[in-house]
Amino acid sequence: MHRPPSAFEQRIYPAHKVAALVGVLADQGVPAADVLAGSGLSDARLNAAATRVSYRQMLAVFRNALRLTPKPGLALLAGQRMRVTAYGMYGYALLSSPTHADAVDFAVRHHRVMGPVADMLHEQTDSEVVYSYRPVLAPDPSDPLYRFVTEFQFASHLTLTTDLYGPAFRFSRIRLSYPAPPHAAMYRSIFRCPVEFRQPVDELRFSVRWLSEPMPLADPITNAMAREMCEKSLAEADKVGGVAADIRRILIEQPGRFPSIEVLADELKLNPRTLRRKLDAEETSYRVVLADVRMRLAIGYLRETKMTTEEIASRLGYSDAANFRHAFVRWTGNSPSDYRVA
Numbered sequence: 001m002h003r004p005p006s007a008f009e010q011r012i013y014p015a016h017k018v019a020a021l022v023g024v025l026a027d028q029g030v031p032a033a034d035v036l037a038g039s040g041l042s043d044a045r046l047n048a049a050a051t052r053v054s055y056r057q058m059l060a061v062f063r064n065a066l067r068l069t070p071k072p073g074l075a076l077l078a079g080q081r082m083r084v085t086a087y088g089m090y091g092y093a094l095l096s097s098p099t100h101a102d103a104v105d106f107a108v109r110h111h112r113v114m115g116p117v118a119d120m121l122h123e124q125t126d127s128e129v130v131y132s133y134r135p136v137l138a139p140d141p142s143d144p145l146y147r148f149v150t151e152f153q154f155a156s157h158l159t160l161t162t163d164l165y166g167p168a169f170r171f172s173r174i175r176l177s178y179p180a181p182p183h184a185a186m187y188r189s190i191f192r193c194p195v196e197f198r199q200p201v202d203e204l205r206f207s208v209r210w211l212s213e214p215m216p217l218a219d220p221i222t223n224a225m226a227r228e229m230c231e232k233s234l235a236e237a238d239k240v241g242g243v244a245a246d247i248r249r250i251l252i253e254q255p256g257r258f259p260s261i262e263v264l265a266d267e268l269k270l271n272p273r274t275l276r277r278k279l280d281a282e283e284t285s286y287r288v289v290l291a292d293v294r295m296r297l298a299i300g301y302l303r304e305t306k307m308t309t310e311e312i313a314s315r316l317g318y319s320d321a322a323n324f325r326h327a328f329v330r331w332t333g334n335s336p337s338d339y340r341v342a
Helices: 016-027 032-036 055-068 074-079 084-095 100-114 144-165 184-191 208-212 220-239 242-253 261-267 272-281 286-304 309-315 321-332
Strands: 118-124 128-135 173-175 203-207
Touching (some): 016 055, 016 074, 055 074, 100 118, 100 220, 128 208, 144 184, 144 203, 261 272, 272 286, 286 309, 309 321
């Protein structure tokens, strides 16, 4: 079972995503207390300006919402509640940007300020802007929560960009890694663009021409103030990541290199015993962090490359493919072949 990294414990993010899920379920007759069960959050405090939530709390609420929803497509509906004003200073920084290109640059750099439920990658071609996502709360594509989180993220992205570009905005195409769900018709109704399932990536695209549209609410003073506050929030988010996050970054930045904890301790300028103690205080261990990184890399290799199982095993530091397959089944409950895209 996937275990969230230690940074998930830090209560530093706004509660807007949680509020969106609580609100849409309330419209369907589900009590807020049921949606918030096990999260440590109360309905009375949810909309308070000072309330901050952790990734672990978001994960609890997302799991509850998936379990409690009386009908499919709830995550798509919740994502439609994520208007630009739900993003606080981050939203105002986007609205007041001098150009849409500046807004995109800002969004890519600062998206972690809002505690995104999915990691984001951005690229731009001559004709399209491309955003690809991978859920943070559920990294296993076979987990129903993976699709639920992706639906929320994509609907949120559409809502935000429509607020920025105007009601005529459209994605040009959406590609999703999972099979078409029973409520696939909702995708066509909400996104109004071609939607392709069983793809090697989860991504959305829109025409680069939208970047040349004027920003009607551009304001240099408001933009400078909002950006300064977001920079402070980003620094705070980076600071609380903990030593487990530092290890994770080292391993991901150098895939294929999996040093001993003694070598890592030397890189982090810590005594190995001190490093173990810090990881223990964050309720994790090097073994858990290493397994999480290997799992994420393995899923990416299986979904996005043509590497053989033997090649992936070698890349991840396993002596043979059989040991890798055993580890993969232990991580995900599925075989590596289940993650290959047809």
